[in-house]
Amino acid sequence: CxxxxxxxxxxxxxxxxxxxxxxxxxxxxxxxxxxxxxxxxxxxxxxxxxxxxxxxxxxxxxxxxxxxxxxxxxxxVLSCMFQPQNLREDQVLPVEGRSGDLTCKSQRLMLQVGLIHPASSGCYHLLPYTVRAMEKLVRVIDQEMQAIGGQKVNMPSLSPAELWRASNRWDLMGRELLRLRDRHGKEYCLGPTHEEAITALVASQKTLSYKQLPFLLYQVTRKFRDEPRPRFGLLRGREFYMKDMYTFDSSPEAARQTYSLVCDAYSSLFDRLGLRCVKVQADVGSIGGTMSHEFQLPVEIGEDRFAVCTSCSFSANVETLGSSQMNCPACQGPLTETRGIEVGHTFYLGTKYSSIFNAQFINIHGKPSLAEMGCYGLGVTRILAAAIEVLSTEDCVRWPSLLAPxxxxxxxxxxxxxxxxxxxxxxxxxxxxxxxxxxxxxxxxxxxxxxxxxxxxxxxxxxxxxxxxxxxxxxxxxxxxxxxxxxxxxxxxxxxxxxxxxxxxxxxxxx
Amino acid sequence: CxxxxxxxxxxxxxxxxxxxxxxxxxxxxxxxxxxxxxxxxxxxxxxxxxxxxxxxxxxxxxxxxxxxxxxxxxxxVLSCMFQPQNLREDQVLPVEGRSGDLTCKSQRLMLQVGLIHPASSGCYHLLPYTVRAMEKLVRVIDQEMQAIGGQKVNMPSLSPAELWRASNRWDLMGRELLRLRDRHGKEYCLGPTHEEAITALVASQKTLSYKQLPFLLYQVTRKFRDEPRPRFGLLRGREFYMKDMYTFDSSPEAARQTYSLVCDAYSSLFDRLGLRCVKVQADVGSIGGTMSHEFQLPVEIGEDRFAVCTSCSFSANVETLGSSQMNCPACQGPLTETRGIEVGHTFYLGTKYSSIFNAQFINIHGKPSLAEMGCYGLGVTRILAAAIEVLSTEDCVRWPSLLAPxxxxxxxxxxxxxxxxxxxxxxxxxxxxxxxxxxxxxxxxxxxxxxxxxxxxxxxxxxxxxxxxxxxxxxxxxxxxxxxxxxxxxxxxxxxxxxxxxxxxxxxxxx
Structure with a gap:
């Protein structure tokens, strides 16, 4: 050299x-x-x-x-940064929380060098370096989403109970929803996801034509989930940033094309970050729909288990496979199990939500027709932590170069x-x-x-x-x-x- | 011409x-x-x-x-924009809510041309044009704040009750706080402001030296306030975006210099937006401290009343004046009363919060000393609506050019x-x-x-x-x-x- x-x-x-x-x-x-x-x-x-x-x-x-x-x-100049690693001047920062709670490298490193600071269980202050990295990540996400026609909206966190009752998720989501009442006794949850809200919004537009579709609407906002046991720092918190996109198409075929388009944009995003992600078949869970994929970042501490076929391109979350399934359903080759962190998740929803809220458009025959939907999530704060988890050494934080603060x-x-x-x-x-x-x-x-x-x-x-x-x-x-x-x-x-x-x-x- | x-x-x-x-x-x-x-x-x-x-x-x-x-x-292309004014194709969009609720021009225009859409009382979906304008505004704010040394952080919305009990504001703020409990029964409010959180964060840094101060820490995040009667669209909602900055200085003199620096940055910001703002003396309210100013945008529908002296530069919120005071306290000249929208608010806090949370630094004599604080708010979504209120005609939205979507x-x-x-x-x-x-x-x-x-x-x-x-x-x-x-x-x-x-x-x- x-x-x-x-x-x-x-x-x-x-x-x-x-x-x-x-x-x-x-x-x-x-x-x-x-x-x-x-x-x-x-x-x-x-x-x-x-x-x-x-x-x-x-x-x-x-x-x-x-x-x-x-x-x-x-x-x-570094001496004026609000940056605990700097502030401590070679003293070891006493890490908040019992050390037994520090269950992964990224959490330990991010606390030690002062990227995050605990606020309450599962909630962290993001300190200046992390905010810079996150804003860069959001710019990359914006670029990728807008390059495929994504339009950015911003929906409130206070989500009225009646929306969730309409989809039956007020009960289904159980204790994962953080719920509250306002001074008039009206009930809300703090939105963990926004299928109901966006579908009601699109349904309110009465003269939508098939010519205008697809719509790819997304937001990057804080989401809330009352995790029973928050852990792994930013990997599984109760308040976190997520990019959630919702798409509306005029036919199942068009919706499947849009689904591929968004998946490709996700692949492009992770490529640009230098993160090797695996797209695996996944369970639809409480979101629903008929098809779903996860973008998994392979790493030992990951909470998800997925199987990869060594012979063909098949890969799937083990939840979707029978417990006794040892061979690839596509080519019968042997399956290898890996652990990963889910950094993205896509769902083909069909008309599950559009039928509830009556989100219609006028089709080519001049008749009202239900929109075919998809929804697509990226864990913004989670991607930051997962990248640090994967790229760092035991003692030194490493970033995707594009995101370095x-x-x-x-x-x-x-x-x-x-x-x-x-x-x-x-x-x-x-x-x-x-x-x-x-x-x-x-x-x-x-x-x-x-x-x-x-x-x-x-x-x-x-x-x-x-x-x-x-x-x-x-x-x-x-x-x-x-x-x-x-x-x-x-x-x-x-x-x-x-x-x-x-x-x-x-x-x-x-x- | x-x-x-x-x-x-x-x-x-x-x-x-x-x-x-x-x-x-x-x-x-x-x-x-x-x-x-x-x-x-x-x-x-x-x-x-x-x-x-x-x-x-x-x-x-x-x-x-x-x-x-x-x-x-x-x-x-416009035809593919998710933009209700466009979608409606020359039909009049039925404006949500009773028309009696539409109490100002900006709310009416923003609903009519599809910049916002009501989600629930006092909560709005921000549609793509508004998100673009808001992101531009945030970039201008970032530029101005970082030019004076501001460092951006990001604090959770879930704010533990114990922080607010320590400052006695858990009771003082009354029904304005939106409160909730998590699955373990722990109490939180949704932060309307973050004096307690940031002071506790700075207090956790044990080896702060006077040489590192001032710290100007700020965030641009959603804030929550349980308004009894939300009105005027984005001007007085229950969920809104705010820029809140908190400063930490080593002496009252230094803190006053920082206070001036931030006020000048606010003036520069409004200059760049082409908005004529008046800086008026204000009441400290529930935030506290010993000095406060509001940045008022003069407009008839404004909910604040302030008095301006026609002879000298004095101006003050009428709340700070005796009800019988008709003359300027500085020069005895006559006072003229004007209505305005408060788009910014600054407070000199002294040690009110640093003494509660013990936010200390090591002073020049090697002794621990309480930080002198200031706090500074800008209503991000409110500035957008206020600008539209001031610049638009009855039928046509006008933006500060820098912010046009x-x-x-x-x-x-x-x-x-x-x-x-x-x-x-x-x-x-x-x-x-x-x-x-x-x-x-x-x-x-x-x-x-x-x-x-x-x-x-x-x-x-x-x-x-x-x-x-x-x-x-x-x-x-x-x-x-x-x-x-x-x-x-x-x-x-x-x-x-x-x-x-x-x-x-x-x-x-x-x-």
């Missing part, structure tokens, strides 16, 4: 953490420089965690839109060290990146805790999982200055000039 | 709605062309509804980041009309704008209901309040083609070539 700078020097190195050897040699070929640089970029891109969008699948127009940045001439962390030298003169260079590099790589504005953090050694801050940066950590160490005093760049997702360490840093970062995808 | 196209023709016109006279003459001076075009742009910009950001105040870096667009090669509506000729040949030109113009003005991607709507006359669709477009409506009429068949451009916010109508349309639109600010 080698890197060539624009100054004509080649650096050979190996990137195993903590160890690296750097050799310099002279080179004058600009094209070789380009080739080597592209090698580094290719390796970065090849990683699933840095996967880029599959344009064929999603059809969205990739652009970068960081809509926030610190005020003019200001820099984001900050893309770059700059570490200037320690105060009073021999390299202190390079401190100013780090500030200049910060400004230079912001200027030259506009999509990274607001994505660069300066670790100004210069009373700590570079090593200690690098350890912290490693824990947080910034995709790029850039250190101004000894070689920053060379002419030209060389910065030590840690590419977290390729585990490579390279020494680069300012220009090469810009070149490398200009290829970073952000959402 | 005249406009010169790049083809060298000058068009004189006057823009009173429905009437326009156009004269063409030849001109070869490119600089004159530029001057005339700039005149149009200047007039657009000078309007409060098109006000641009005051950089001195806000310091944010203006950029445009439309993160969503239809799939590649697809166009957004779509910036451009293209109207091709009627099917079977003499101009039908220009239909393709409209599609090409759509693609051309998307290509040449990247910030408008996803902001252009094609009104493909070509069974309707141009006039009928223009009437609809006028109701929806798109800032720019572009019609391919008779003159689209000229060589070069001329499009009729309605600038809604300047009430001007101009005929422009494709190039001039691009030039005009390239100056449109979007968020």
């Amino acid at each position: 080698c890197v060539l700078n624009e100054d004509g020097k080649i650096y050979f190195l190996h990137g195993s953490r903590g160890k690296r050897s750097i050799l310099g040699s002279k080179c004058t070929s600009a094209s070789l420089c380009r080739v080597v640089m592209e090698g580094l970029l290719t390796r970065c891109r090849a990683l699933p965690a840095l996967a880029t969008c599959n344009h064929q699948l999603s059809g969205y127009i990739p652009r970068r839109f960081p809509h926030c940045a610190p005020g003019r001439g200001k820099r984001l 900050y893309q770059v962390c700059l570490i200037p030298p320690k105060k009073g060290s021999k390299e202190e003169a390079a401190a100013e260079l780090t500030g200049q590099l910060y400004d230079h990146i912001s200027e030259a790589v506009p999509q990274l504005r607001g994505e660069i953090l300066l670790d100004d805790r210069t009373h700590l050694t570079i090593g200690n801050r690098l350890k912290d940066a490693n824990k947080f999982g910034y995709p790029f950590v850039i250190i101004a160490g000894k070689r920053a005093l060379e002419d030209p200055a060389h910065f030590e760049v840690w590419c977290q997702n390729t585990s490579e360490v390279v020494f680069l000039t300012k220009e090469a840093v810009i070149e490398l970062l200009s290829h970073v995808q952000v959402v | 005249c406009v010169l196209n790049e083809d060298g023709k000058i068009y004189f016109l006057h823009g009173s709605r429905g009437k326009r006279s156009i004269l063409g003459s030849k001109c070869t001076s490119a600089s004159l062309c530029r001057v005339v075009m700039e005149g149009l742009l200047t007039r657009c910009r000078a309007l409060p509804a098109l006000a641009t950001c005051n950089h001195q105040l806000s310091g944010y870096i203006p950029r445009r980041f439309p993160h969503c667009a239809p799939g590649r090669g697809k166009r957004l 779509y910036q451009v509506c293209l109207i091709p000729p009627k099917k079977g009309s003499k101009e039908e040949a220009a239909a393709e030109l409209t599609g090409q113009l759509y693609d051309h704008i998307s290509e040449a003005v990247p910030q408008l991607r996803g902001e252009i709507l094609l009104d493909d209901r070509t069974h309707l006359t141009i006039g009928n669709r223009l009437k609809d477009a006028n109701k929806f309040g798109y800032p720019f409506v572009i019609i391919a009429g008779k003159r689209a068949l000229e060589d070069p083609a001329h499009f009729e451009v309605w600038c809604q916010n300047t009430s001007e109508v101009v005929f422009l070539t494709k190039e001039a349309v691009i030039e005009l639109l390239s100056h449109v600010q979007v968020v």
